[in-house]
Amino acid sequence: MKYPSEILERLVTSLSDLPGIGEKSAQRIALYLFRDGRQQGEQLAKVLHEMKDKVGQCSVCFNITEVDPCQYCSDTKRDQSIICVLEDTKDLLAIERTGEYHGMYHLLGGALSPLDGIGEEELHVKELIARITSNIKEVILATNPTIEGEMTASFLAQRLHGKEVKVTRIARGVPFGGTLEFNDMVTLSKSLEGRTLVD
Amino acid sequence: MKYPSEILERLVTSLSDLPGIGEKSAQRIALYLFRDGRQQGEQLAKVLHEMKDKVGQCSVCFNITEVDPCQYCSDTKRDQSIICVLEDTKDLLAIERTGEYHGMYHLLGGALSPLDGIGEEELHVKELIARITSNIKEVILATNPTIEGEMTASFLAQRLHGKEVKVTRIARGVPFGGTLEFNDMVTLSKSLEGRTLVD
Structure with missing residues (x-):
């Protein structure tokens, strides 16, 4: 011993x-x-x-909760017409910290990762599709800006194609507070690609 | 929240x-x-x-244990005539890992630190003194090579002075595997001070 x-x-x-x-x-x-x-x-x-x-999962958005539905899903002051799709709770906490978002959430429980055996069935995809009713105006795909996250966002965009709903993806670009030289090539390309018009 | x-x-x-x-x-x-x-x-x-x-403390050496006396104190194969004095259990684990020491232990429960209000009374000093009987041949002061550890070692050396027992301090010097330039001044001085004759 x-x-x-x-x-x-x-x-x-x-x-x-x-x-x-x-x-x-x-x-x-x-x-x-x-x-x-x-x-x-x-x-x-x-x-x-x-x-x-x-402690369990919210039956609507799959967030961690002690009451079902969770505090976000049962909050009538939040905008019920917009759903932010995330990988998991730590992403939700990050979004909540910004104080900028007041819509609903949907947690996938991870991202697609064929190598780890995580496919569509392992994530809460069909529950997301089921939530897209005529009341929903926008779905924000806010999976992480990683290979798995990007793949998941593309996959969901395809699955939501044809539904009467606006599908958006969070902006990818250079993070605030750094200098260009310390950003990797992919980030810089995405940042150029996603450039916006200056008024 | x-x-x-x-x-x-x-x-x-x-x-x-x-x-x-x-x-x-x-x-x-x-x-x-x-x-x-x-x-x-x-x-x-x-x-x-x-x-x-x-889990409690050994009543002899003050190590963490589930049985009293602990596995080291009750191991008759260990050398009963030598006591290694340490600050706490993580030091004991480090010494045990070397596999080189087969004597008894005594854990002080920390080191003297007047600024933190840790004096002689807060450490298991009197219990150490009480263990120094005629059967004990050597006490190795193996408190950490920090200011507090060195102070504690000097203090214990004084307290043990006059007792019929050999009191030793672990060697301080440059650690194995590094280069001289990355050692601080104190370590280098101690290493020079403690130089030994090459046969």
Whole structure:
């Protein structure tokens, strides 16, 4: 055994299973929880337990929620005629942080990735199609600007083709606050391609 | 509320309380636990729970343990006449990894740090002194080569002065595998100071 306690060993293993935590960090956190962080450990165990019992997915937009439909889907002040299509919750949180968007959401649960075996069936595509009724005026495809995200956006654009709805894609270009030289070729090309007229 | 679920929000807070985890990482881990990592979450909750109930400190060396005395203190194959004094468990794990040491341990629970209010009383100093009987031949002061660790080692050397025991300090010098130019001045001076005769 590598550690002086079997429980410590299992705690390190559990922690290093989490994304972005290597064995060194896991060990550091585990030892902290054993010594000074006992209370934090209890807190964490409690919230993990509650999560298991109480948190699920919204049946409309597939966001994480404790109530169904979720706070966004049940908010009558939001614009019901526009749906922003995203990969997952962290993208939703990013969009919400801007404070600029007040429409509805639809989370696919990821992006198409044939190599990882993620096809149309693995994502909430048919549920999106089912949501496109005559009340919906616009669908914003806001999947990530990655190969998988772009592919997913093109695929959805095709699937939505022929429906009486405006389909848009978020603008891709040089990010605010940087200089041109530090942008990669693809970003710069997309930025040129998507140039807009200056009034 | 920043997150679509109050439990998610509390999970992010709990995780970002851990050492080395910022809010971004906490969010990433929390969302992972909510989606793909539900089983890992349960596992983690379980082990945290067990930790609370079953893991304590060894009454001899103050290491983390599930049995008292711990595996090192109760191992009769280890050399009972030598005690290696360390700050805490991660140092013990580092020493054990070398596979070179087969004596006993004593964990102080930190190092002297007057600015943080950590004095002699906050560390397991008197328990160390009490362990120095006629059976003990050597005490290795292996506190960290930091200001606090060095101070603690000097302090312990003074306290052990006059006892019938050899007191040693781990060698400080240039670490193996690097070049001289990348070592700081203090390390280089210590390395010169501690130079040994080549046979």
